[in-house]
Amino acid sequence: MLIRISGKRFPEAFLAVLLFLCCRLHGQSGTQGTVSVTVADATGGVVPAASLELTALDTNITRKAATEGTGAFSFVNLPIGTYRLNVSSPGFSTTRVDTVIVHASQVTPVAVVLQIGSTNDTVNVSAVATPLLDVSSNSLGAVIDLKAIEVLPIVGRDLTSLARLTAGYAGSQDTNGSQIGVWNGQPLTNQGVNIDGVVGAASRGKYNGNVQAAASPRVENIAEMSVQSDQIDLDQGFGRSTMQLSYVTRSGTNAFHGRVYVDTRNSGLFANTYANNAAGVRRAK
Template identity: 50%
Template sequence: MPERRMERIGAWAAPACSTVPGLHSALSISLFPLKGGYMRQEFFRKNKLLIALGLALLAMTSPAWGQFTQGRVNVTVLDPQQAVVQGAVLELVDLATNEVRVGETQTAGTYSFINLPPGKYRLTISKPGFRNTVYDEVVVSATKATDIMTTLQVGSPTEVVTVEAAAPVVQTTQVAIGSVIDLKQIENLPLAGRDISGLSRIVAGYTGTWNGLPSIAQGNNVDGVISSTSRMKFSGNSAPTIQVRLENIEEMTVQTDQLDMNQGFGMAAMQSSFITRRGTNEYHGQVFWDLRNDNLNANTWYNNARGVRRPELILNEFGGSVGGPIRKDKLFFFFSLSTQRRPGSTTRSSTFLPTSAQQGNFTYIGTDGQTRTVNVFTVAKNFDSTLPGSVNSVIATQLQRINNAVTQGSVTTTTDPIINNVSWTSPNPQISWFPTFRVDYTPTQKWRINLAVNQTKITAPNSGSPYFPGEEFIKIAGGSKSNRINSSLGIDWSATSTFINSFRFGFLYPPSWNPWSDDPAFFGYL
């Protein structure tokens, strides 16, 4: 088992809501034992400024829970007699960026590499008097631990023992129940849309919810930053407010039980985690185009019965991404931009009074079973001569607007003789933008910085349901708009191989406007 380490984790955040910018930040300091004990007093005297800045940040923020979604590698080194080996030098190399991390096994023969981006790594284990052992491909997954137990062989360090691969198949240092979804396999599937948040429902244990958990126990994050306001979770909270799209996300994990103290934000027993793609030492990219239309679609029976044409469906979804080095082995970028254009339409229906009813004629079935028609204005006038005998001018004007509008739809009668139905096809276009940007910078072996921004901007100018056909009523109904941004900043400082400081800052901005219109006259209608 890996040696126990002292970890202290704290986080700070300000609350967020659906209409105002929200701020989520997390600061984590992990203190690991040094040789001969914990940090000495000299460290505090030499780093007064750093400690003061940390205390100032504490004073300016309010308490909340932080989250870490990166992976880790736990290494245990034994000799041929199965005794632990202290002082074995470990070198872990990120195969995508050539970033090097160095550690040394402690008294229990163990060492843990933490805060690792998902990907493939090469691990080299060396110790004088033993052959070097090299793991060519160590797979690291988000929120998971890859446990490696190796037995060194006596020999010259110039001799190398190569192990082909190590992946987090059986975890001996974690009890969390979860799944990693392989997006490389998903990319080859004909998906209806590129938002992958719904894939959380394909993991084992989902039966409408996860392992029987209530909907309020769900949570989600993007790059370790809470990505929904977590308010009003009656319908669930497993999907972020932004679209986590196939071209933008490197890895998706779903944890359904036994979350550790670094995850769940203290208010979720199920967590969907998403990691933004990153750049590597090789340029890579992709382009895609998804086109769908209604040429082969059948109309509904309901529309055919009422003489309403088939709703229009045209979907154009296209975009691309590119990533690579800005400065080899040091600075990397990833950028993606995609858009969805849907100039579609929706079938609407409404009811209105026919002309005879507008004139005051009320048809009903009497107690004798006979159908009768009376004029309510005449009845009212006979009861009290001061009551009006016709529709007033304001109502008459509104009724005329309705009469003009229903001519643009399909009018049918109902079982009620004073109520008619009108059905029509109303335009309902939608334009969406999905930009994503990430930068990773490793200025030295001790410092690592990453910044990621994901945005989802959707404009649907006619999403409101108009009361009747026609341009005038479409303008009155209005539409909706949203512009949601999720960003994260991570800074890791490895003072020594056993003393690591991690800072995580997140910003969630989830505003939406409904109703909304870019037509100034819309507010006059309201």
């Protein structure tokens, strides 16, 4: 089928691709993070119009901006990863923060204090201290990073189980032995899940909750998962959830890299049963 637009004929498939790309780009919110920068001088006074340069270490993609009249600026919609921040202003030495870590659906605050000097001089800050109290967001939740995903034991390779490590979860088993639970007392129908910003709900009607993704992501493909269990941000939940679980898949970098893995499950590798061990009976061959 062909559709005529402005005197030209476009295949319907082409329009479908455009719609998909628009939805895909819109859906990236929720799997990206924010860096909130505040710049001050040694006396504590704000520094407006300070030049900011934020560079992703894995891809060298750079974003530039300037602080506003309050001496602050927020870089939004950032892919997860590690960044480097350069801050400069006339009359001050350039300050470079080597390690700024961005997590999905999280705000990373960076407070920079400029020292009087030449912009040709550089002051290096190896890392930014994480504040004990996050005042940049009122959402409740946690980030489960790659190390936890790779190291923690996961029964049945179900990443959803790691979401139960966050505060506010209370669960039990149903009559079939399946794990069911809620966060902060919210009903099951208020749970949501997305993968790379795309809704991945297992049930369209949301009758039994949506934390379990319809297509379960492989452990090897996930770089990070974040959980917002209450007071979620405006870019979370798609207007249908008060608890949101977001998966972020691995992305490419400047260097060629890859992984090789195999799943092996053989009864010969199983441990002996508890009853046999208690009775001193060796495991059957």
